[in-house]
Amino acid sequence: MRKIKELIIEKSLLSSALVTIAVTVGIILVLAIEAFLFFKEVSFFDFLTDTQWTPLFTEKHYGILPLLSGTLLTTFIAISVALPIGLSISIYLSEYAPRSFRKTIKPLLELLAAVPSVVYGFFALVVVTPYLQQFMPSLSGFNSLSAGIVMGIMIIPFVSSLSEDALFAVPKALREASYGMGATRLQTAFKVVVPAASSGIIVSIILAISRAIGETMIVAIAAGQQPRLTLDPTVPVETITAYIVQVSLGDVQHGSLEYRTIFAAGITLFVFTFLLNTVSFRIRKKYREKYE
């Protein structure tokens, strides 16, 4: 009787693992097939080099560059905000803050990532943009600047929390060696602790980038929906994710070329996040070895 019970439990655990894998494989397969069908009609070269993305207009262009530039621009702005703030927080918490303070502030910071991103998107649109317009009258109502800044705030805990773990894991003996030679706390933090934790910090940054690239609501709400190949942060742009939302919610016909553009955009996004995850996985593996 017990044997049968154990067998059932074991098999159901196994099957849930298999289901997860199957779903993932299924998603990738659908992505690949639909993208393949897309590329039968649109040349891969045009996709990568055309500077316009207008699949829904009468004059159709299928260049991914405008969407890609929108994604990279908002991501870049977000990281420019999250990196200095997140890193400063992590260094402060690990090297300066009393232990009790560290314990209370860390979960509070992680709350930032728990706020629904639609709230952030709205915040960017109705608070940050009008505020910035006071200093930058030329700023459009939709723009990558506010979206990027707010997204940066959202991903601060990705940088600060993981970096702090990496900094805190640096052996005390290294800090003592540095203090023992007359180094200040600041010198010790930047010349010994940060370099020793660099792989962990890099992983945290990659994960934050990965999160920013995949973020949808904030950019869909606040950055606009105009595919535009530009590095100007004050004008409306469209990111890959925002485009996918736009078309998914619209009434394009199932199986049409317009419909397949979603998958072409989706696979581009997938390639990026997949690469970033692989790199961070590699670094993390190496770094685990170093401390063991």
Next chain:
Amino acid sequence: MTEIMTEKTEDLKIEAPIVEKYKLQTRDVNVYYGDFQAIKDVSMNIKPRSITAFIGPSGCGKSTFLRLFNRMNDYIEDFKMEGKIKIDDNNIYKNKIQLEQLRKDVGMVFQKPNPFPKSIFENVAYGLKIQGIKDKKLIADRVEKALVQADLWNEVKDNLNKSALTLSGGQQQRLCIARTLAVEPSIILMDEPTSALDPISTAKIEELIHHLKKDYTIIIVTHNMQQASRISDYTAFFYMGELIEFDKTKKIFTNPEKKRTENYITGRFG
């Protein structure tokens, strides 16, 4: 300016005979970790250019006492200290003292070799660079000098850019000594510097310590009685936070005053 001068001359008047004779003096030192008293009323005078060994059973407070001299205990949250510790003419627990300055003068070598995950050269140059020294030639000279002093130069001179972590344990510990010497301290604190090393590396480091004596005041914590008797001029025996006996090493090991000391060094307890 004049104020400082008068203060100094006054100090000299009272303490002149002692100051010239001793490099480091402690008076009625008590240390607490929260409610626990780790050091009880310890007074001690240490002569310049001597080697002093701290011995005693585990947990008796040797490391705690040693780490007072470069204020390394300051980072422990519930650490508290009473009493006076003077190095040369300065009370090192006065608020005005600069920690960085103190630690340049009082170097430390730890139990487990702890080189930075940097190159051999960068490890030794670290102490100079944080002082803001930029002159490449000067740094290179001081690095070489320190490595020669630590008897490591011949083994690493062709590989200065290799990671310090590729060295053997004994070499790493000599690198840590070189790193300390590069800053040109006058006192070197060593907390069981050979306890993680094999006998040959240990012998090398003992020989090195012996050579360093002519320029430095060295205080070494050790659990190895032979080591203490081989290399030190003075030995301090601690027991449960108290300094039980402090005398010439020869006297401690041949004819100690206290029964407890005798029992410990003959291996009857501890």
